[in-house]
Amino acid sequence: MSPALTETMSPVLTDSCSSDLKQAIKRLQLAFPRVGTGLEQDEEWVVVHHEKQWKKIRLHDYNDLFAVPGLYEKWVYDVLGCRSPQQVRTQLLSCLEEADHSPQTLSVLDLGAGNGYVAGILSEVGVEQFVGIDINPSAATAAERDRPELYSDFVIDDLTDLSDANARTLDSHSFNCLTCVAALGFGDIPPEVFVAAYNRIEDDGWIAFTIKSDFLDDSHDRSGFSGLIRKMLDTNILELVSRKSFEHRKASDGQALMYDAFVGRKRCSFPVVMAH
Ligand SMILES: C[S@@+](CC[C@H](N)C(=O)[O-])C[C@H]1O[C@@H](n2cnc3c(N)ncnc32)[C@H](O)[C@@H]1O
Structure with a gap:
């Protein structure tokens, strides 16, 4: 259950x-x-x-x-009615249930963690282990202020250029789940950072993320994610378990912003050279 x-x-x-x-x-x-x-x-x-x-x-x-x-x-x-974290939680829980995996077994790397909203709502359904990573220093301060003691570690760094100390911190954890919610593209997380996080997850681990639907359209995408995600899925490096389009939130002018939520299993690491 x-x-x-x-x-x-x-x-x-x-x-x-x-x-x-x-x-x-x-x-x-x-x-x-x-x-x-x-x-x-x-x-x-x-x-x-x-x-x-x-x-x-x-x-x-x-x-x-x-x-x-x-x-x-x-x-x-x-x-603005943002639903991305709830969408990811619902899809991830349903995939876990189908695979007979309990949320308690997850050790999550939360990429673009912000102030911990995503980890917060996952903790409400039994996920217990989180490490956050973000590039903005105020995210770690805010996560500790708003949801104290949720993350066992919170690294502020660029995953493609980690300090030795931060690399050691991340290396000290084994992750079997990556979450990345509302943080890809738009001058936020680029494909190389997503790949670096992905490659830190154990094989067969869970990968859960949302991305703006336009970024998946080859004819419009300038973020680099449409090509990356297609390569990951075509090669079965990422095995898709669930994909849904949904309203991420309203824009300030009331228009619906559509995103896709993906949940999949990492079958092997992604060659860094293919991320460019
Ligand atoms: C819209 S917020 C989403 C926060 C959280 N995932 C949520 O859903 O509440 C995007 C986050 O991505 C972070 N971010 C942007 N570029 C990043 C990078 N290169 N590496 C890690 N985090 C990054 C930002 O600092 C910000 O906290």
Whole structure:
């Protein structure tokens, strides 16, 4: 039996949020750009009242975003209705159940971990072991502030150019699951970093990620992911178990942003040279 899902509850105030985070989310005051401003997904911004002043913050300025407790949750999950973490959780749980694997057996490398939302909701269904990696220092601080003690280690670094100390930290763990939610492309995680994380997962481990559907279309994609994912699937280096298109969230102008969620099994490592 898989653990009970709680998808009907608000995705904002999940059980794994600290009580300080819950209070911060309730108190935050936000102001938004006028609808019709026509902002690209990586240009979206909000004005937030924080420390007695109003401040404009771009969604993709992660250091500023995560520095304000509750801003990410209130804006992305409450206002824009982001469903990517829940989608990945639902699909991963159903694949685990079909394979007769328990969530308790997972040791997760959470790539582009942010402030720990994904690990938080996975912990609510029995996953216990997480290591986070992110490139922005404020992510680690925010994860510890908002969901204390969730990650056994949280590395801030570029996976393709790790410091010796961070490489040793990651080498000290064995991972049988990679999660990467809402973090591929858009000047965020490039294909080489995804491959470096993928190659750290044990063979037969679980790979779960979401990606903007446009990035899977060869004729539109400039992120490099359409080619990478096609190569991974065509060669069975990644064996697909489940793929679903879904509404990731609304854009600031109310348009639906469509993503695909993948869950698969790593059958072997991906040659780094093929990632370019
Ligand atoms: C939209 S947030 C998603 C956070 C989290 N996965 C979630 O769903 O709540 C994208 C995250 O990817 C991180 N990121 C961007 N580029 C990265 C890179 N090259 N390596 C690791 N993390 C990166 C950002 O710092 C940010 O925390």
